Amino acid sequence: MPTLRPAPADLPAELRVVVDYRKSGLSLNHVVGCPLDCGYCVRHLFRNFSMKQPHLVMDDVKAVDQLVGHWAFRPDTTPLQIFNRATDPFLPGVKEHLFATLEELDRRRLANPTLVITRWKIEPDDVARLEKLKYLRLTVLITWSGIADDRIEPAASSIAENSMKVLKSNALRTKSILYWRPVIAGLNDSDHHLERARELSFLTDATVFTGLFHRQEIRDYFRDVGVPDLYPSVARRKILPAETEQRIIAAFAGRPLFRKTSCGVAYAHQTADYNGHFGIREICDICPVEQFGRCASSHRQPDLAAISKLAELAQLDVTTMDVNGRRIEVQGSTEQQRYFMQHSLNFQVHDRGSPHFYGRHGRAEVGWD
Structure with a gap:
């Protein structure tokens, strides 16, 4: 097993916190550093993009202990993500820690939904x-x-294409998703790109498409390497213009296509969406009939007693909350607090300070009327 170097003493403090909550689940990241140089990487936001060599923050068993000991962890329920913030899980050396982490969780007989995101090489032995x-x-x-x-994405897309083929040929229990991202208007949304993405969709259990995080740090990086601004402004949420979305949906007619990661994952496993997007019904207008039915049959507006109990655990003010058939609305919350409640209830939780507008599907306003 290749040995990773210990993380340096000057590693940013937020990267020493190996467990945090993100929309697709409780995220475990005890390996940091990546040589792939994808220009849009979220590592820009953690002041860690210059670390090209993967480093180990702590050993795998200790990391799993922290994950399952987190206040928000629920056995068999909480969605998990492994190495999705600071490295690629299938890099040489890193993937040994990926396997060890997954096997340790499995040894504890945990049946949580678990996501692994990669753009690198997956081999039949993996x-x-x-x-x-x-x-x-x-x-x-x-x-x-x-x-x-290459200034935006040095790693050839053919690597990911081959990994899809390997999974298609060798996996039964393990599900796979074509994660088409970031879709950037005018760059990779041509008719050729749409046609190629549709072809690749036959290699996976579902396709999820999403846009670009265009934060200031990412725009600054692109300017430094000579890439003209990809969009006229930065945004807190991912940018995916309405026109681009409609062209993708038209190109994928008859294929399982999803706007949200958890929707694609749920379809692949033939379960209801653990993020409760069914309450925001316009998100579901492209879903296959069978998936719409699964989510419809499990969708329930939670009662105030259940909401209040979870809000107290998350240390949220119950008195400021409002609930209807679409979402629970809270005030002054963090993502960690909202997503804990969302995954526990399978029901959307939004904050008044960051409103979701009808039909925009939680995306930035750039490219929408």
């Missing part, structure tokens, strides 16, 4: 090891963009 897991409900999301500009 799939064979994943297939030995007995309890975790594992999904591998393969990031593919079709972007040919």
Whole structure:
């Protein structure tokens, strides 16, 4: 097993916190550093993009202990993500820690939905090891963009395409998603890109498409390497213009296509969406009939007693909350607080300070009327 270097003493403090809550689940990141140089990487936001060599923050068992000991962790319920913030899980050396982490969770007989996101090489031996897991409900999301500009994405998309083929040929229990991201208007949304993405969709259990985080740090990086501004402004949420979305939906007619990661994962495993997007019904207008039915049959507006109990655990003010058939609305919350409640209830939780507008599907306003 290749040995990773210990993380340096000057590692940013937020990267020493190896467990945090994100929309698709409780995220475990005890390896940091990546050589792939994807220009849009969220590591820009953690002041860690310059660390090209993966480093180990703590050993795998200790990391799993922190994950399952987190106040928000619920056995068999809380969605999990492994190495999705600071490295690629299938890099040489890193993937040994990925396997060890998954196997440790599985050894504890945990059946949580578990997501692994990669754009790197998956080999048949890797799939064979994943297939030995007995309890975790594992999904591998393969990031593919079709972007040919090395300044934006140096790693060839053919690598991800081959990984899809390997999973298609070797996986039974392990589910796979074509994770088409970031879709950037005018860059990788041509008719050729749409046609290629549709072709690749036959290699996976579902396709999820999403836009670009265009934060100031990412725009500054692109300017430094000579890439003209991809959009006229930065935004807190991902940018995906309405026109681009409609062209993608038209191109994928008859194929399982999803706007949200958890929707694609749920379809692959034939379960209802754990994020409760069904309450925001316009998100579901592209879903396959069978998936719409699964989510419809499980969708329930939670009662105030259940909401209040979870709000207290999350240390949220119950008196400021409002609930209807679409969402629970809270005030002054963090993402961690909201997503804990959302995953516990399978029901959307929004904050008044960051409103969701009808039909925009939680995206930035750029490119929408």
